[in-house]
Amino acid sequence: xxxxxxxxxxxxxxxxxxxxxxxxxxxxxxxxxxxxxxxxxxxxxxxxxxxxxxxxxxxxxxxxxxxxxxxxxxxxxxxxxxxxxxxxxxxxxxxxxxxxxxxxxxxxxxxxxxxxxxxxxxxxxxxxxxxxxxxxxxxxxxxxxxxxxxxxxxxxxxxxxxxxxxxxxxxxxxxxxxxxxxxxxxxxxxxxxxxxxxxxxxxxxxxxxxxxxxxxxxxxxxxxxxxxxxxxxxxxxxxxxxxxxxxxxxxxxxxxxxxxxxxxxxxxxxxxxxxxxxxxxxxxxxxxxxxxxxxxxxxxxxxxxxxxxxxxxxxxxxxxxxxxxxxxxx
Amino acid sequence: xxxxxxxxxxxxxxxxxxxxxxxxxxxxxxxxxxxxxxxxxxxxxxxxxxxxxxxxxxxxxxxxxxxxxxxxxxxxxxxxxxxxxxxxxxxxxxxxxxxxxxxxxxxxxxxxxxxxxxxxxxxxxxxxxxxxxxxxxxxxxxxxxxxxxxxxxxxxxxxxxxxxxxxxxxxxxxxxxxxxxxxxxxxxxxxxxxxxxxxxxxxxxxxxxxxxxxxxxxxxxxxxxxxxxxxxxxxxxxxxxxxxxxxxxxxxxxxxxxxxxxxxxxxxxxxxxxxxxxxxxxxxxxxx
Numbered sequence: 001x002x003x004x005x006x007x008x009x010x011x012x013x014x015x016x017x018x019x020x021x022x023x024x025x026x027x028x029x030x031x032x033x034x035x036x037x038x039x040x041x042x043x044x045x046x047x048x049x050x051x052x053x054x055x056x057x058x059x060x061x062x063x064x065x066x067x068x069x070x071x072x073x074x075x076x077x078x079x080x081x082x083x084x085x086x087x088x089x090x091x092x093x094x095x096x097x098x099x100x101x102x103x104x105x106x107x108x109x110x111x112x113x114x115x116x117x118x119x120x121x122x123x124x125x126x127x128x129x130x131x132x133x134x135x136x137x138x139x140x141x142x143x144x145x146x147x148x149x150x151x152x153x154x155x156x157x158x159x160x161x162x163x164x165x166x167x168x169x170x171x172x173x174x175x176x177x178x179x180x181x182x183x184x185x186x187x188x189x190x191x192x193x194x195x196x197x198x199x200x201x202x203x204x205x206x207x208x209x210x211x212x213x214x215x216x217x218x219x220x221x222x223x224x225x226x227x228x229x230x231x232x233x234x235x236x237x238x239x240x241x242x243x244x245x246x247x248x249x250x251x252x253x254x255x256x257x258x259x260x261x262x263x264x265x266x267x268x269x270x271x272x273x274x275x276x277x278x279x280x281x282x283x284x285x286x287x288x289x290x291x292x293x294x295x296x297x298x299x300x301x302x303x304x305x306x307x308x309x310x311x312x313x314x315x316x317x318x319x320x321x322x323x324x325x326x327x328x329x330x
Numbered sequence: 331x332x333x334x335x336x337x338x339x340x341x342x343x344x345x346x347x348x349x350x351x352x353x354x355x356x357x358x359x360x361x362x363x364x365x366x367x368x369x370x371x372x373x374x375x376x377x378x379x380x381x382x383x384x385x386x387x388x389x390x391x392x393x394x395x396x397x398x399x400x401x402x403x404x405x406x407x408x409x410x411x412x413x414x415x416x417x418x419x420x421x422x423x424x425x426x427x428x429x430x431x432x433x434x435x436x437x438x439x440x441x442x443x444x445x446x447x448x449x450x451x452x453x454x455x456x457x458x459x460x461x462x463x464x465x466x467x468x469x470x471x472x473x474x475x476x477x478x479x480x481x482x483x484x485x486x487x488x489x490x491x492x493x494x495x496x497x498x499x500x501x502x503x504x505x506x507x508x509x510x511x512x513x514x515x516x517x518x519x520x521x522x523x524x525x526x527x528x529x530x531x532x533x534x535x536x537x538x539x540x541x542x543x544x545x546x547x548x549x550x551x552x553x554x555x556x557x558x559x560x561x562x563x564x565x566x567x568x569x570x571x572x573x574x575x576x577x578x579x580x581x582x583x584x585x586x587x588x589x590x591x592x593x594x595x596x597x598x599x600x601x602x603x604x605x606x607x608x609x610x611x612x613x614x615x616x617x618x
Contacts, residue, residue, distance in 0.1 A: 235599050235600045235602070235603035235604075236331065236600060237331050237596045237597075237599075237600070281609070281610075281613075297460065298460060298462060301481070303459075303462065303481040303482070303483065304438045304440070304459060304462075304463075304481075304483040305435055305436050305437070305438035305458070305459070306438075307458055307459045307460055307462070308432075308435065308436060308458055
């Protein structure tokens with residue numbers, strides 16, 4: 001199993017659309033067994049993947065084990081729970097899902113407090129910080145686990161990033177998205193240093209390293225790449241061109257991406273996974289239908305040249321999933 | 331490149347535009363042998379080449395009186411042979427859609443009208459849209475049902491289709507007969523011209539129906555918004571265009587005919603982006 005966190009500190013970059021459609025494309029075209037973990041307290045991915053009544057039923061069901069409930073025994077100092085969060089099926093996307101929970105935002109406190117004790121090299125802190133890694137370690141019957149994350153550099157996302165094999169960054173061309181990349185670089189650097197110190201302290205105090213799945217934990221996050229949400233464009237002579245105001249930002253963004261690449265020791269040419277156009281009128285329809293963009297049809301309200309948009313959008317997602325598949329499995 | 335007026339961009343974005351495809355649009359297509367669909371003139375000349383005693387017909391063709399020439403040719407060939415010839419040229423020749431058809435389709439106009447008998451655009455639009463376009467012609471009695479747009483996309487074959495060759499409007503008699511037999515259809519065209527902006531692509535200024543319709547409207551209703559027609563630069567003298575513009579309320583948009591009218595296709599791609607941009611803004615502001 002390989003796991004990827006979808007992360008950008010800046011919201012509104014098309015992250016949820018990207019993760020759900022890519023997951024579906026990989027499941028349908030590449031026959032992968034895919035699970036999405038909705039670790040964003042805003043739960044957008046859950047709302048997209050499941051019809052409203054179904055999601056409502058799950059959330060109101062007393063027997064439903066939410067992602068948040070996974071933390072309850074940890075909070076009580078009883079270690080990791082035996083029971084797994086409930087896994088549900090998204091029929092139209094052909095993927096499985098661990099539904100999100102708004103209560104996760106409250107867990108930030110527990111995670112932040114216990115990060116302090118992690119930094120002191122205390123086992124209990126490590127246990128809390130690595131709860132998501134423990135969870136992922138139990139999902140080996142999947143080929144791929146994708147984790148949707150909220151737009152913050154808080155404690156919850158830190159513990160997701162310490163758990164996944166890779167992170168993938170959805171980006172858009174705007175000044176805030178540009179600044180977000182800078183924040184990411186300095187936060188990651190900071191976390192890595194703290195973690196390395198913490199591991200050393202833990203080893204000094206306890207005589208062994210903290211382990212998940214019988215393996216020493218280390219900082220081994222890899223940067224898989226970025227997907228650019230395409231800026232508003234002008235077409236001149238049939239060729240798409242960026243609107244002038246964006247050119248400056250695009251240039252600066254390239255520099256930031258170069259920094260990120262050198263921080264993660266990867267080639268800049270390998271991390272450009274593709275683009276997704278912004279002006280896709282079919283995205284709202286796909287949200288309404290709780291279905292992947294590329295499988296929309298007349299029954300979902302598609303008319304006229306939206307059929308072309310549907311197949312175009314399909315090509316964008318499928319081509320990114322081809323690249324991902326090649327990078328991860330070939 | 332053509333710099334499109336805001337008024338035509340807005341009309342298309344709001345789906346208040348009828349796009350009219352003339353023979354010039356079909357000329358972008360080729361079949362497996364590299365052949366393009368005949369122009370009206372070429373088609374008539376081909377027919378004449380198999381007939382004898384044709385000097386007077388050739389004279390009519392050279393005077394561009396195609397309607398009369400076509401009438402005489404049809405009479406000489408016999409209706410069956412003539413119909414066969416039309417189908418062979420416009421239905422069975424296997425013309426493939428070109429990039430210009432894709433751009434036109436992407437404009438997502440709720441009504442596209444065409445006097446072409448060939449079914450190049452109709453076939454492309456049907457296959458792209460999972461057959462959800464509605465195709466009607468002058469003989470259809472229920473076109474009115476599809477004019478309001480919404481989730482419907484209508485293609486009107488104003489002179490019929492090679493699929494139904496006995497009903498096409500091609501000769502002088504066909505024109506005259508159609509105007510009385512299909513009065514309701516012409517009323518619909520007239521209402522469309524009053525309520526929509528027409529964008530003529532690959533059409534000439536000399537189609538008798540169009541001429542009459544727009545002249546009538548212009549002189550009945552006086553000041554009206556302009557319709558638009560693209561034309562290759564230099565094809566019609568400016569003075570002539572000015573007369574046509576004044577009498578028919580049509581603004582002419584010129585482009586270069588170099589490289590097989592490439593500039594028109596590319597400019598339409600620009601128009602697609604402009605229209606998408608306006609639609610995006612309209613949706614955001616709720617001001618459609």
